[in-house]
Amino acid sequence: MSIDPFRVRVRGPFAPFAAGFAGELARQGYTPLSAREQMRLLARLSRWLALEGMGVEDLGATEVDRFVRTRRAAGRQLRSIKALRPILAYLQSHGVVLPSPRAPDDPADELLERYQRYLAIERGLGKATADVYAQMVSPFLRHRLSSDGRALDLAGLAATDIVAFVVMHCPQL
Known part of the structure; x- marks a missing residue:
């Protein structure tokens, strides 16, 4: 479990990335409120992965799509790929998320x-x-x-x- 400067507890697979992501949001000039919402979204994504029995290495385009659809179906805020872009960009910069799914062979x-x-x-x-x-x-x-x-x-x-x-x-x- 990790607690970031915006007082959001991140549990699950992305806990080790929480402090770094919080620092990146501050470096990019996010307001405290916007940064806190991004951190909450990271925490939710991390908990969702844990509930699905997946780890950091399992997150790909298909899983991101499923997460977004789950949030949308529940009527949650921050429920689009656009809302996840800061998180995905940070994770990609640390080699976590595949940039795109592989093309089917046949x-x-x-x-x-x-x-x-x-x-x-x-x-x-x-x-x-x-x-x-x-x-x-x-x-x-x-x-x-x-x-x-x-x-x-x-x-x-x-x-x-x-x-x-x-x-x-x-x-x-």
Whole structure:
């Protein structure tokens, strides 16, 4: 736990960064009130990561998006990516946050990432659970890739296709 000069307690993964971030806000000329709000946002982000079972190394674009959506759904203030920019810029300058998510390798990867976001945001599943679900769906999607690997063949997909795939792969599961 860390207490910054603006009297905000930061617990969780970002506690070690609190004092440095508070100093950076002061250096940039933030008013005490604005700096305190930024520190509260850092504290909330840190607590949210801890509740999600994630650490500093897990914070990426997808997680930031989930955090923003969670705040928005709760009707909170400071609920946009713009509000998080000072925090993200500070963390990036210390090598914590990836500047952007990696580009999907193929259409199956892109759909799997969308599926993971859906599970996390819409269904409220934790990152680890969403990852497991995506891993389970991955072989089916890879099976549906076109021969050149540039497109998914999902047009005309029927329940019988899914059942046939599951029956074929059940012994491996």
